[in-house]
Amino acid sequence: MKKRNNLGFMLTETLIVSTFVTVALLYMFINFRLIYQNYNRTFSYNTVNSLYAVNQIEKYISDTDFTTIQTKLISDNTQYIELTSCPSNLFKESNYCKKLFEALEVKNVYFTFNDISNLADDLKANPNVDAKVIDFLEFVSYEKGSSGNRLIVFFNDETIATLKII
Amino acid sequence: MKNQKGFTVIELILSFSITTIVVVLLFQLLISLKNLYNATGYKTELFIKQATITEQINKELTSKTIISVDDCGEECIIFNFSDGSNSKLLINREENFIHYGKSATKLVLNSYFGDAKVEFYRNAANLHNSFDSFITIKIPIYYPTYEDENFGINIVYQYNSNDHYIIEEDF
Numbered sequence: 391m392k393k394r395n396n397l398g399f400m401l402t403e404t405l406i407v408s409t410f411v412t413v414a415l416l417y418m419f420i421n422f423r424l425i426y427q428n429y430n431r432t433f434s435y436n437t438v439n440s441l442y443a444v445n446q447i448e449k450y451i452s453d454t455d456f457t458t459i460q461t462k463l464i465s466d467n468t469q470y471i472e473l474t475s476c477p478s479n480l481f482k483e484s485n486y487c488k489k490l491f492e493a494l495e496v497k498n499v500y501f502t503f504n505d506i507s508n509l510a511d512d513l514k515a516n517p518n519v520d521a522k523v524i525d526f527l528e529f530v531s532y533e534k535g536s537s538g539n540r541l542i543v544f545f546n547d548e549t550i551a552t553l554k555i556i
Numbered sequence: 557m558k559n560q561k562g563f564t565v566i567e568l569i570l571s572f573s574i575t576t577i578v579v580v581l582l583f584q585l586l587i588s589l590k591n592l593y594n595a596t597g598y599k600t601e602l603f604i605k606q607a608t609i610t611e612q613i614n615k616e617l618t619s620k621t622i623i624s625v626d627d628c629g630e631e632c633i634i635f636n637f638s639d640g641s642n643s644k645l646l647i648n649r650e651e652n653f654i655h656y657g658k659s660a661t662k663l664v665l666n667s668y669f670g671d672a673k674v675e676f677y678r679n680a681a682n683l684h685n686s687f688d689s690f691i692t693i694k695i696p697i698y699y700p701t702y703e704d705e706n707f708g709i710n711i712v713y714q715y716n717s718n719d720h721y722i723i724e725e726d727f
């Protein structure tokens with residue numbers, strides 16, 4: 391019988407060890423990434439300052455242009471309307487709206503339905519929507535099939551908040 | 557006779573290299589986790605202070621009507637309300653305190669105030685008898701480790717100047 395060469399590792403041994411090491415490192419990396427993602431979410435979703443800011447926008451819209459915006463959302467048969475640029479067909483005082491958004495350091499304002507179950511797909515179709523906004527939707531609690539509207543506001547400091555419009 | 561089987565130098569070098577890489581990666585992960593843990597602690601404390609101050613001011617501003625805003629010295633303003641009461645907002649940089657009304661909040665250790673601003677905006681014409689004016693109170697608070705992040709307050713008080721006209725001083 392031919393004697394087997396015992397020098398060096400066998401290919402199988404090397405492959406098995408490398409696989410174990412790779413799997414272990416991948417597992418740790420994925421878990422660490424999840425921890426880091428959740429850490430970022432904790433400090434940027436629905437923070438105190440952003441919630442108060444959304445409340446101010448809600449107060450302003452409810453005071454003046456709520457019916458116009460709501461009618462437009464329904465007539466356009468869409469899931470959301472972007473209010474960031476304060477369009478003059480939706481806001482009676484477009485300049486005031488712009489100044490208010492500027493003071494609140496707003497990046498994007500979305501007016502939508504309270505039930506946001508179909509919103510993510512529509513937002514994904516718009517390349518201008520930040521991925522953070524889409525990710526945020528997963529953490530919004532809402533009643534499926536519930537009526538009413540909602541504001542989702544993305545701020546310059548990358549924080550994001552939402553409030554139901556009562 | 558001594559057993560000649562064992563690891564070759566190449567095998568040893570290879571295994572040591574792999575082990576070193578794995579250990580270095582593990583240490584980096586451990587250090588990152590430790591930093592993340594510390595950051596969470598500091599940030600939580602900073603956000604709690606931010607929430608406390610914002611809540612104190614907003615609670616009063618949303619429940620009362622401001623009739624005038626007075627200057628009471630360097631980085632100090634007084635809000636006068638329609639019910640006759642008033643509240644002073646004061647920044648004490650030396651002691652790192654922010655005072656509002658009867659309460660005072662000390663900032664987190666090592667954090668510091670940025671440039672505070674009080675601004676007034678009034679729309680030239682209020683044709684629709686709705687909100688047309690607002691006051692912005694911005695008091696940035698920074699922490700050395702996160703200098704690009706603002707843990708301060710940004711409060712906006714909106715009002716309809718047809719209902720009540722806020723008299724403001726120059727700030």
